[in-house]
Amino acid sequence: MEMKNASAGTLESGDIMIQIAPTDKEGLQIDLTSSVADQFGKQIRKVITETLEGLGIDKADVKAVDKGALDCTIRARVTAAAVRATGKDVWK
Amino acid sequence: MRNTKVVSLEEAIRRSGLKDGMTISFHHHFRGGDKVVNLVVAKLAEMGFKNLHLAASSLSDVHAPLIEHIRNGVITKISTSGLRGELANEISHGLMEEPVVFRSHGGRGSAIASGELHIDVAFLGASSCDELGNASGCPRSENAKSICGSLGYALPDARYADHVVILTDDLVAYPNVPKSISACDVESVVVVDSVGDSSKISSGAIRDSKNPRDILLAQQAAKVIINSGYFKDGFSIQTGTGGASLAAVKFIRESMIEKGIKASFALGGITAHMVKLHEEGLIGRLIDVQSFDKVAAESIAHDQLHQEVSSVEYASAEHEGSAVHALDIVILSALEVDVNFNVNVLVGSDGIIRGAIGGHPDTAEDSALSIIVCPLLRGRIPCVVPKVTTLITPGKGVDVVVTEYGIAVNPLRPEIAGRLKAAGLKVVDIHDLAAKATSIIGEPDALPFGDKVVGIVMDRHGKVLDQIRNIVK
Numbered sequence: 001m002e003m004k005n006a007s008a009g010t011l012e013s014g015d016i017m018i019q020i021a022p023t024d025k026e027g028l029q030i031d032l033t034s035s036v037a038d039q040f041g042k043q044i045r046k047v048i049t050e051t052l053e054g055l056g057i058d059k060a061d062v063k064a065v066d067k068g069a070l071d072c073t074i075r076a077r078v079t080a081a082a083v084r085a086t087g088k089d090v091w092k
Numbered sequence: 093m094r095n096t097k098v099v100s101l102e103e104a105i106r107r108s109g110l111k112d113g114m115t116i117s118f119h120h121h122f123r124g125g126d127k128v129v130n131l132v133v134a135k136l137a138e139m140g141f142k143n144l145h146l147a148a149s150s151l152s153d154v155h156a157p158l159i160e161h162i163r164n165g166v167i168t169k170i171s172t173s174g175l176r177g178e179l180a181n182e183i184s185h186g187l188m189e190e191p192v193v194f195r196s197h198g199g200r201g202s203a204i205a206s207g208e209l210h211i212d213v214a215f216l217g218a219s220s221c222d223e224l225g226n227a228s229g230c231p232r233s234e235n236a237k238s239i240c241g242s243l244g245y246a247l248p249d250a251r252y253a254d255h256v257v258i259l260t261d262d263l264v265a266y267p268n269v270p271k272s273i274s275a276c277d278v279e280s281v282v283v284v285d286s287v288g289d290s291s292k293i294s295s296g297a298i299r300d301s302k303n304p305r306d307i308l309l310a311q312q313a314a315k316v317i318i319n320s321g322y323f324k325d326g327f328s329i330q331t332g333t334g335g336a337s338l339a340a341v342k343f344i345r346e347s348m349i350e351k352g353i354k355a356s357f358a359l360g361g362i363t364a365h366m367v368k369l370h371e372e373g374l375i376g377r378l379i380d381v382q383s384f385d386k387v388a389a390e391s392i393a394h395d396q397l398h399q400e401v402s403s404v405e406y407a408s409a410e411h412e413g414s415a416v417h418a419l420d421i422v423i424l425s426a427l428e429v430d431v432n433f434n435v436n437v438l439v440g441s442d443g444i445i446r447g448a449i450g451g452h453p454d455t456a457e458d459s460a461l462s463i464i465v466c467p468l469l470r471g472r473i474p475c476v477v478p479k480v481t482t483l484i485t486p487g488k489g490v491d492v493v494v495t496e497y498g499i500a501v502n503p504l505r506p507e508i509a510g511r512l513k514a515a516g517l518k519v520v521d522i523h524d525l526a527a528k529a530t531s532i533i534g535e536p537d538a539l540p541f542g543d544k545v546v547g548i549v550m551d552r553h554g555k556v557l558d559q560i561r562n563i564v565k
Contacts, residue, residue: 040537
């Protein structure tokens, strides 16, 4: 899928900042920094992966800086970043 | 007058007879603005002391320079009520060979009075002191540079330590009265540029909240108090430093005025909120172990009915005369509460030490009604959990937990649950609150604790309550 650099979210407590960039490598490369990495790191990676795959994105560099966001917030930020990166509006 | 007590810090240390391996103590009345601990320990390091036990009433972010002194072997043991910031982070990762000993304020007072915690040399900061050693946390001259109000946590040290050094940034003419610390307990007086930055006293734990969730929690807490059966003329109250418990005071005030109810006293860390109610005639006396902001410190300097107490008089379990025994209602905060009403206020849900025991277990156990106010979640961190990370306040002393998803009442207090239900409040089972939290955030993975014990939690009666292990990174 054609893609450019894009981001969504903030560094506020309870939010997550998602940056998506095109890559030559296969698969999703997720670089996660989280204030709750020990307890929820796996779960956050899973939500990011599932959300992107659900939008048909299986190849991208993803940088995520999490400040304790809930799953619904993570899905919303990942979706917004993906829409900005691909130009494909999933909400229409 | 022949003056032999006023000397340099180095001379005071030499005179004290301090030796390697001994115990030194400090108070934390300047909280985030404290300058005494870093100043004295740097001097002790320079003089070549090793293997010292630092017994402070509490430590905070500002004490990060202690990390180097621990690495260099100057400090090898710490006793405190709390740890915050980089020092807490390093210790949580295993910086020290000996575990830090954590006590509540009442527990520390009792341990000092009984001799279990023996202090060789106390280094106590004071905002004014005369050349004989009469010391106060209140300013007494035009040259005053600082103010911290009550010296309640320093009073057991002054009374029971073998040797007492007062550090002051305002040496005044004798007699410096009213005094908190008597010249008869003081061996040396050291004049320094600054004992503390008073503007930072209300930093750290204390927040004045505009957060709508805190305000909702405060309203609920106030309703619990008003309908608890303990809200009647002559009641007494203490509040913690959490945003919600401070905001609750505002709602209680409105109800006191409306119903014509007055409080006999407010206890503990005294804030500007309590001073206001006192000055309005709604609270008879302020019993102050620690002035939590500048307004409280200024009030204790001028108001006879605003009385300083030592940590022993405040919260000792071993002294029947301590004030907590006369306390009706206390509002407290929590990092975590579990389904057995146990509370943790010391170790974060990431396993890193990030708080202080304070008077939490003392007031919860001895008050007639203890109310914990906390949100169900802080970000993705649950506050109502199946089991607390570290046990600080045992659940048998915790009566009510107020969250934005409902109010849980300890099954040991069915009469309170009955009164709250009758008043139309949403009383829920605490297991349902924990389940609700899990349903929103999922099941957290276990924390990567190691095998090294980095902290020991003492209960207020002097027994080991829990251990804190290192976090592996």
